[in-house]
Amino acid sequence: MKENKFSESKSKVINGLIEDIKKSKSVAVVGIDRVPAKQFQQIRKSLRGKASIKVVKKSLLMRAFDESGIPNIKGLEEHAEGPVAAIFSKENSFKLFREIQNSRTKAPAKGGEIAQEDIVLEARPTNLKPGPVVGDLQKAGIPASIDQGRVVIRKETVVVKKGEKISREKAVALSKLEILPLEIGLDFRASFEDGIVFHKDVLNVSAQDFINQMIAGHSNALALAMHISYMNNETVPLMLGEAYKRAKALSLSIAYPTKDTIGELLAKAKAQAEALGSKLPEDVR
Numbered sequence: 083m084k085e086n087k088f089s090e091s092k093s094k095v096i097n098g099l100i101e102d103i104k105k106s107k108s109v110a111v112v113g114i115d116r117v118p119a120k121q122f123q124q125i126r127k128s129l130r131g132k133a134s135i136k137v138v139k140k141s142l143l144m145r146a147f148d149e150s151g152i153p154n155i156k157g158l159e160e161h162a163e164g165p166v167a168a169i170f171s172k173e174n175s176f177k178l179f180r181e182i183q184n185s186r187t188k189a190p191a192k193g194g195e196i197a198q199e200d201i202v203l204e205a206r207p208t209n210l211k212p213g214p215v216v217g218d219l220q221k222a223g224i225p226a227s228i229d230q231g232r233v234v235i236r237k238e239t240v241v242v243k244k245g246e247k248i249s250r251e252k253a254v255a256l257s258k259l260e261i262l263p264l265e266i267g268l269d270f271r272a273s274f275e276d277g278i279v280f281h282k283d284v285l286n287v288s289a290q291d292f293i294n295q296m297i298a299g300h301s302n303a304l305a306l307a308m309h310i311s312y313m314n315n316e317t318v319p320l321m322l323g324e325a326y327k328r329a330k331a332l333s334l335s336i337a338y339p340t341k342d343t344i345g346e347l348l349a350k351a352k353a354q355a356e357a358l359g360s361k362l363p364e365d366v367r
Contacts, residue, residue, distance in 0.1 A: 096142055096145050099143060099146035099168070100149060102136070106170040106171055106172065107171060107173060107275065108173065108274065109155070109168060110178055111161050111168060111169075111272055111273075112167055112169060112268040113165065114137065114165050114269075115269070117267060117268060118266065124185070128185065129169070129171075129181065132181075133169050133170060136169075136170070138167075140162055143162070143166075152277075158272055161271035161272040161281075175273035175274075175275045175285055179273065179282065179285035187266055188265060189264045190257050190263075190264070191253040192253055193251075193254075194250070196245060197242040197248055198244065198263075198264065201241045201242040201256070201263045202240050203238065203239050204238050205237045206235055207229070207233075207234045209260075210232075210233040210259070211233070212231065215233060219233070219258070223239070248263065273285065304317065330342055334347065
């Protein structure tokens with residue numbers, strides 16, 4: 083009896099997820115590892131009315147994807163490693179991604195974390211007072227010294243490379259320098275929309291980047307159309323202009339007079355006549 087109730091409960095969850103999927107414009111999978119409970123609740127509150135976050139067993143979420151009957155949505159499964167949640171949104175994938183990214187916050191390292199990016203310190207003076215702190219920085223591999231009564235970093239230094247573990251010594255040193263090397267929050271993995279799974283690398287494009295790509299695409303398409311003489315509203319005026327320039331150049335080269343070339347031909351003839359005349363004896367001119 084208990085097993086039947088448990089099975090019914092799972093079926094109810096799966097059916098609820100399928101309903102959420104079908105009602106949503108986009109469905110995203112996000113990592114929730116090490117996300118503070120307070121921040122998670124704040125994100126959930128900020129998305130109210132636009133999206134809902136559901137933390138369920140991964141196996142139930144995968145079954146919901148499978149049983150939804152929606153083509154290609156199972157592509158989200160490969161992005162569901164570790165603790166994850168699903169976001170069901172009324173917004174498109176790009177807007178949802180931007181909202182989730184904006185909810186991430188900087189945090190100090192405590193030691194043992196993996197660097198998300200290269201942690202680079204520029205050569206610069208610090209606000210630290212001279213003392214034992216210089217030794218602490220040097221132990222962490224930071225080239226620190228005292229200059230004019232201030233602790234300075236002598237040269238640009240990569241303290242930790244992306245993917246490396248942040249040691250306790252380096253975490254303490256970065257904290258003293260007020261460097262917050264970590265970002266905490268939901269880890270947006272991928273989103274599904276209109277039959278397509280969008281990886282976060284694709285979604286991580288700013289509005290200006292998108293505009294620049296559109297401009298470059300238009301420019302490349304126009305160049306190709308001109309190269310193959312493909313006629314449309316944009317290329318015809320350019321083609322006619324190019325044809326006019328070539329026709330005029332040909333007319334000038336063979337001295338064929340037209341209303342557009344006669345002026346230049348006469349000017350050329352005059353210049354040639356003056357050049358020839360300058361070579362004649364003065365009494366013949």
